[in-house]
Amino acid sequence: MAAPTTSVLAPTRPGAARRSRPPGYASQMAFVWTGLIPILAMFVVFAFLPIGVVLWLSLHRYNQLAPTAPFIGLNNFTFAFTKDPFFLGALGTTLKYAVVAVPLNLLFALPIALGLNAVPRLRAVFRSAFFLPTVASAVAVSLIWRYIYEPQTGWLNVALGAVGLLEHSWLSEPATALWAVMATAVWQDLGYNVLILLAGLQGIPDDFYDAAKTDGAGGWARFVGITLPLLGRTLLFVSVLTMISYLQQFTYVQVMTGGGPIHSTETMVLYVYSKAFSDMQLGYASAMSVVLMAIILLVTLAQFRFLRTRWEY
Amino acid sequence: MTTPRQTGIGRRAVLRGTAALAAGLAFQRQLAARAQDASPTPEPEEVTVTTPVEGKLNVTWWTHNNPAFVDANTTMIDRFHAANPDVNIVYQYFPYEVFISKLQAGYNAGNVADMQQMFGTWVTQYAGFGLLDPVPAAMAEGYAERFYPAAAGAYGLNEQFYGMPKEFNLENGCMLVNPALLEEAGVTDLPTDWQGLVDAAVKATKYDDQDRITQAGFQFTDNDSITFLFLAMILQQGATYWADDGVHVNLQTDAAKKAWQDEVDLVLKHHVDDETSYGTDDSRFIFFFQGKVAMAMRGPWVIPVGEEQFPGLAFDYVNMPPYAGTENRFAAESGWGEVVNAAAPAENKEAAWRFIDFMAQPDNQRDWNLATYTIPSVTALQSDPAILEAAPLLKAAFDVLPLGQWVGPVQNRDRFWQAIHDNFTAVCLGQVDAATGLVQAEQQINAMIDETVGP
Numbered sequence: 001m002a003a004p005t006t007s008v009l010a011p012t013r014p015g016a017a018r019r020s021r022p023p024g025y026a027s028q029m030a031f032v033w034t035g036l037i038p039i040l041a042m043f044v045v046f047a048f049l050p051i052g053v054v055l056w057l058s059l060h061r062y063n064q065l066a067p068t069a070p071f072i073g074l075n076n077f078t079f080a081f082t083k084d085p086f087f088l089g090a091l092g093t094t095l096k097y098a099v100v101a102v103p104l105n106l107l108f109a110l111p112i113a114l115g116l117n118a119v120p121r122l123r124a125v126f127r128s129a130f131f132l133p134t135v136a137s138a139v140a141v142s143l144i145w146r147y148i149y150e151p152q153t154g155w156l157n158v159a160l161g162a163v164g165l166l167e168h169s170w171l172s173e174p175a176t177a178l179w180a181v182m183a184t185a186v187w188q189d190l191g192y193n194v195l196i197l198l199a200g201l202q203g204i205p206d207d208f209y210d211a212a213k214t215d216g217a218g219g220w221a222r223f224v225g226i227t228l229p230l231l232g233r234t235l236l237f238v239s240v241l242t243m244i245s246y247l248q249q250f251t252y253v254q255v256m257t258g259g260g261p262i263h264s265t266e267t268m269v270l271y272v273y274s275k276a277f278s279d280m281q282l283g284y285a286s287a288m289s290v291v292l293m294a295i296i297l298l299v300t301l302a303q304f305r306f307l308r309t310r311w312e313y
Numbered sequence: 314m315t316t317p318r319q320t321g322i323g324r325r326a327v328l329r330g331t332a333a334l335a336a337g338l339a340f341q342r343q344l345a346a347r348a349q350d351a352s353p354t355p356e357p358e359e360v361t362v363t364t365p366v367e368g369k370l371n372v373t374w375w376t377h378n379n380p381a382f383v384d385a386n387t388t389m390i391d392r393f394h395a396a397n398p399d400v401n402i403v404y405q406y407f408p409y410e411v412f413i414s415k416l417q418a419g420y421n422a423g424n425v426a427d428m429q430q431m432f433g434t435w436v437t438q439y440a441g442f443g444l445l446d447p448v449p450a451a452m453a454e455g456y457a458e459r460f461y462p463a464a465a466g467a468y469g470l471n472e473q474f475y476g477m478p479k480e481f482n483l484e485n486g487c488m489l490v491n492p493a494l495l496e497e498a499g500v501t502d503l504p505t506d507w508q509g510l511v512d513a514a515v516k517a518t519k520y521d522d523q524d525r526i527t528q529a530g531f532q533f534t535d536n537d538s539i540t541f542l543f544l545a546m547i548l549q550q551g552a553t554y555w556a557d558d559g560v561h562v563n564l565q566t567d568a569a570k571k572a573w574q575d576e577v578d579l580v581l582k583h584h585v586d587d588e589t590s591y592g593t594d595d596s597r598f599i600f601f602f603q604g605k606v607a608m609a610m611r612g613p614w615v616i617p618v619g620e621e622q623f624p625g626l627a628f629d630y631v632n633m634p635p636y637a638g639t640e641n642r643f644a645a646e647s648g649w650g651e652v653v654n655a656a657a658p659a660e661n662k663e664a665a666w667r668f669i670d671f672m673a674q675p676d677n678q679r680d681w682n683l684a685t686y687t688i689p690s691v692t693a694l695q696s697d698p699a700i701l702e703a704a705p706l707l708k709a710a711f712d713v714l715p716l717g718q719w720v721g722p723v724q725n726r727d728r729f730w731q732a733i734h735d736n737f738t739a740v741c742l743g744q745v746d747a748a749t750g751l752v753q754a755e756q757q758i759n760a761m762i763d764e765t766v767g768p
Contacts, residue, residue, distance in 0.1 A: 064417045065442045079764075085757055151525075151590060167523065169589035174742065262735045262744070279725055280417065280438075281764075 051293075054286045062283030069283065076287030087288065089263055090271040093178065094292075097267060098246040098299075101182045105242055106235070109190055113197035114227075127198065131191035138188065142255035145184040146171065149256075171257050174264035181252050181265055189245070193238050200234030201227070236307045240300055247296050268292045359411070362387055362404040369401040372664045373426035375419075376404070377412045382430070382649075385684035389672045396671070400664045420444050420654075427657040428665040433467035433478055433647025434726045440475040446653040446662050447473040452670050459673075464690035466719020467647035475652055477673050480687035482648030484541045484612040486641045486713030489598070489619075490629045494528065494607040506634045510608070514585035517607035530585035532609040534741075535597045539576070540733040542610060544720065545643040546572035546636040555721055561762055564755040572636070573737075573751045580741045588738060602626055613710045617686050630706040632713060641713050644720040650690070688714065724765040732757035 058076055062069040080087040112130060116123050133141065148155045149170040157167040170180040208226045217225065228235075250269040253259055259266035259274070268288065276285035360378070365371040376386055383406050390402045405426070407415050419425030420439065431439070439445050448456065456465065456474050464478040490503065498517040504510040514530030521527050533542055547554050552568030555561075563569070579585055591597045601609040602619035604626060616630060635641045651669040653662050671677060675693045682689045683703055688710055694700065696711045723729040732754045740750035 063442075064421050065439060065444060067442060083760065083764075085760055167525075172589040172591070174744070260735070262739050262742075277414070277417075278727060279765075 054289055057283050057286035058290045059287075060283045062281075062286070064280045064282055072283075076284045077291070079284070080288055080291065086263055086266065086271065090266045090268050091291075091295075093264070093266055094247060094249065094268040095295075097178065097182060097249055098243055101186055101246050102239060102242050104182070105186045105189055105193055106239065108186065109193035109197055109238070110235075112190070112194045113201055114223075116194065116198050117201040123198075127195065130194045133188045134191040136188065138251040139255055141188050142184065142252050145180075145187075146256050149180055172261055174262050177257055177261060178265045181256050184256065185246070185249065185252050189242065193242060196238050197231070197234055200231050203234075204230045232307065236303065239307060240303050243299055243303060244296055247292065247299065359405055359407050359415075362406065363390060363402060365403050366401040370399060370660060370664055371401050371403050372428065372661050372668065373403045373405070374428050374430075374665075374668075375412070375415065375426040376406045376430035377409050378406045379409075379685075381685045385681045386430075388684065389668075389677060389681060392677065393668050393671050397664075397667065400668070402668060423656060425654050425656075427661045428651055428653045428669065430649055431476065431652045432649055433464070433476075433482065434723070435467075436476055436647070436650070436652055437467050437470055437722065439652065440470045444655055445475040446655040446657070446666075447475055448477065449663075449666050452477075452666060459692065460690050461692055461714055461717065463645035463714075463717035463719045464647055464650075466721070468650060468652075476650050477669050478647055478650035478690040479672065479678065479681060480648035480650070480685070481690050481714055481717070482612075482646050483688050483710055483714070483717070484537055485545050485610075485643035485645060486633055486716065487610075487613065487630055487709045488531075488633045489601050489606075489609045489611055489615070490631055491601065491604065491607050491626075492629060493627060494604070498530075498607065500607075503631055504634050507636045510634050511579070511583055511585070514579075514608060515583050518585045520584075526584070526587045526590045527605070529587075529590070529600070529606045530583075530608065531579065532586050532597065532601060532606045534580065534586045534588035534591075534738075536730055536734045538610045539737050540730045541643065541645075543572055543576055543733060543737075545641075546576060548642040548644060548718070549635050549637040549640070551638065560722065560766065561759045562755055564751050564758075570748070570751065574747050575636070577737065577740050577747050577750075588741065599623075601628070613688065613707055614686065616704075616706055630709050632709045640716055642716050642718070643713065645717045646720050646726065648687070648690070724762050728761045729758055732761070 057069075059071060059073060060069040061072050061075075116126050116130075119126070147153075149157075151157060151167065151169040151172065154170075156170065160167050168176055170176050204227065208230070209222055212222045212226055248269050249267045250273065253265045253267050253270050254273075257265040259270050269292070272285045272288045272292070275281045275288065362383070374386075374390075376382060386404065386406075390404055393400070393402060403426075406412075416425065416429060416431070416435075416439075420442075436445065447453070453474055460478055461481055464481045465474065468474050468476045468478060494517055495501075495503075495513060498513070500513040500516055504513045510531065516530065517528065518526060518530035519528035533539065544554055547566075547568050550568040550572065552566055554564060554566075554569060556563040564573070580587060591600065598609055598611045598615045598619065599622070600606050601611070601615075602623040610633060613630060619626070619628075632641060651665075651672070653665045653669070657665065672681060673691060675691060675697075678689055678691050679694055679697060679699060681687075682694070683700060686704065688707070689695075689697065689700070695714060696708075701708055701711070736745070736750040736754040736757070739745050739753075740747050745753065
């Protein structure tokens with residue numbers, strides 16, 4: 001290829017670039033200033049700045065009512081890991097919640113998405129039906145499920161009793177409370193992931209499946225050899241977002257159990273909330289938030305590392 | 314009125330409860346409709362009842378939005394204005410959740426009202442940070458005799474008082490009784506001692522085919538009552554739950570161990586109540602008014618709620634037999650009262666204290682308590698005939714008031730109560746044995762105290 005006779009990339013004199021701007025430069029800069037800079041400013045004010053404040057608070061003994069906030073270094077962090085009787089429990093509950101609920105969600109969402117993808121005629125109806133719970137308020141859903149789980153009059157126990165199965169106090173017993181909350185969250189979130197996975201499935205060209213069929217590949221072989229690899233990016237997207245969402249779980253546990261019984265459903269965010277706004281220990285709550293933020297960052301990086309796909313199509 | 318928490322369902326339930334409380338009073342039916350209607354309706358962020366008036370000294374006052382409280386407060390303002398034409402009380406009220414945040418943020422930012430209605434347990438912390446004005450010396454004279462010790466305890470710090478309580482927050486010493494269920498169980502006379510209570514409860518408890526309780530003989534397994542009963546059982550043995558330093562708790566005394574074991578036995582041995590029977594709703598006293606509980610340890614504030622929601626149920630409110638000794642000694646938290654912002658202008662503070670003292674005069678306090686169905690905090694209204702005529706069931710409550718003592722510096726009320734409740738539940742669920750549960754409760758409470766005030 002012949003070298004360009006006029007280069008805008010290699011100015012010969014300082015200031016030459018300013019005189020030879022590419023076509024559309026002005027409109028691009030206008031977009032930057034009117035479109036991108038305000039958004040960046042919004043991020044700075046509402047995301048980066050609060051993160052900075054949280055980092056500052058995490059190093060101080062800050063009580064909303066106290067006249068001073070002395071610097072205490074990493075004491076909040078060491079207290080959390082060595083003395084707080086409930087921090088590690090909340091951390092464990094959060095991780096358990098995420099580690100169980102994310103695969104559980106995908107375990108249901110993927111077959112449903114596959115099924116919807118296979119029935120083009122009724123797809124819109126079913127898609128709407130599965131997505132409907134997602135648009136409901138999480139508080140309302142939590143309240144409804146709380147009544148479903150009621151030990152004496154709840155529908156679940158009524159149904160179990162009708163078929164002779166053992167009834168439970170689902171939300172009042174530590175052994176079952178977290179599972180009951182998880183089931184509610186998965187039920188409501190399922191539709192969102194179904195929708196994303198369905199979009200991913202519809203993006204896979206039919207040519208691959210046709211070629212595989214020609215080669216004699218069966219349904220399972222096509223799923224393992226074509227669908228899963230080519231759905232990899234979508235699965236990564238879904239799993240990362242769901243994982244982040246579940247690591248920040250708050251609404252369901254706050255409404256359904258308040259973190260009980262005996263702290264068995266107390267997630268990190270709920271614990272942070274109670275420390276910050278009930279105990280008025282904003283500094284300590286901030287330190288725990290920093291720990292959670294680090295965990296989310298690490299988990300997300302790990303997901304990108306282990307779930308990344310090298311397939312392109 | 315039960316103890317409000319700063320977060321959680323319990324707090325909201327309590328507030329709704331007190332709203333309906335006033336509603337339940339037969340002699341104030343107009344309040345009933347208003348309170349009942351107000352509960353499910355989304356509340357505005359704030360409501361200004363009275364606005365500043367030019368030419369008068371404007372003193373601002375914030376309270377929560379319980380309709381009965383608001384009505385009673387407004388009446389007090391009207392009376393004070395009539396007697397003090399130079400002062401104008403600028404009154405605003407807020408929904409509970411907003412009110413709590415408003416107080417924290419307002420004091421933090423220095424733009425809080427001149428005076429606020431505050432729950433007693435919160436007062437100590439605000440006063441400890443120097444945010445509240447001490448009661449003027451002239452009004453502080455005779456303060457200890459003027460108010461019940463339990464009602465005023467949390468308002469005191471370092472030999473000064475930082476507000477005046479309006480109510481005695483009673484959760485102890487009395488119980489709801491369903492005579493029909495007791496009679497059906499063959500219990501003809503109310504129990505007069507602890508063993509009698511246990512025996513009656515056992516007789517009145519019913520189970521289903523899975524051995525789950527369908528009718529509780531003696532309901533006490535909610536967050537408040539487990540702790541209040543436990544502390545009362547210790548006190549009635551002549552012991553204390555506070556350690557020698559007066560800061561930490563000591564739950565390893567013989568009295569505490571015996572009380573704990575006997576309370577656990579109510580669930581594990583006598584099986585007269587079971588927390589897992591009720592789900593997660595804090596308003597478990599509703600089961601009593603549904604006719605599913607024979608006896609229930611609750612404060613009198615639930616009575617109008619039950620009467621309003623379940624009219625027609627024949628029940629009584631009587632004194633509980635003491636667990637030990639002859640006196641029904643108990644620990645209580647300090648309830649709602651008024652405090653003054655230390656940073657307010659001097660003349661506003663002076664007028665605010667005048668208004669608070671005005672409300673605490675027996676004639677005004679009586680009407681305020683009647684309107685809110687709360688127990689008076691002032692000793693002058695002990696067994697007040699007008700209150701008893703309007704609410705005869707309160708007689709049992711009045712009988713035990715002098716036996717109450719302030720619960721003490723619990724520091725973080727929610728976590729104190731939760732530690733006892735959670736470990737009690739863990740024992741009942743078989744997760745730990747009784748001794749371990751009590752040790753854990755003590756450790757968790759003392760860790761919380763260290764965390765709050767330093768070791």
